[in-house]
Amino acid sequence: MQLSGYERQAAGPRLDATFAALADPTRRAILARLATGEASVAELAEPFAMTQPAISKHLKVLERAGLVSQGRDAQRRPRRLEAAPLAEATEWLERYRKFWRGRFKALDDLLAELKQNQKQRGREKNRGGSG
């Protein structure tokens, strides 16, 4: 039960692909590796207990989301990180964060007030009991 519609309305199909791609830990690790420089499929497969075809599958998802592209070298076909969709996803999450940050600040104030009221009621009760 939360005000989520506003935020979702600001999202697009491309972001969907980005978030879907980012949801997998192996794909996030691949992106982290590519952030340090381009790499071939074999090089990418190395740190994982995975076959090259399995890594290629993950790379396809990342490529469809526009997060990874192929370099020019025809032999190695190095993959490289594409930063733009990541920045877009980060920006979207930042907007979402802002939205809730504002609401939660209002909730902080409300809770402080409720706590104060509770204390006051407690004090009054005590006074009533002793007097």
Add this chain to the structure above:
Amino acid sequence: MKNADTLKVTTPSDREIQITRLFDAPRQLVFDAYTKPELLKRWLFGPDGWSLAVCEVDLRVGGKYRYVWRHLQNGKEMGMGGEIRELVVPERLVSTEKFDEAWYPGEGALGTVVLTEQGKRTLVTQTIRYEAKEARDAALQTGMMDGMKAGYDRLDTVFAELQQ
């Protein structure tokens, strides 16, 4: 660390968005703020110029809830509602949610709020699960989007003003 700095937004799966935040209050109070209409109205308003004009909650499994936001100047309304699916007072609330302007197909989305005690503080974990990818795509087609985007940009100013 200030509670405001504990806000985290993550995407645990391709269908979910999760927000966590610490609050400096006992769990029961936080639960009340999430479920009692007179309290909800005091924090779940906005963005910019929107008040939570209608807020009804039938707090039981199978019970319905309904929110309508109204723009203070132009009188425009935006409503949403759903059904409570799981309820464990004061720690867990699961409910469906669907906006009146049917910008996505199906049941809408499923929202889960979990409250965890951390000493005298309470950790809130809100997870929203979309039913389908089309939900997001359809959302793009609605005219509301641009207005809402502008709303986000103004949010910080608005809340700063409200808190003065």
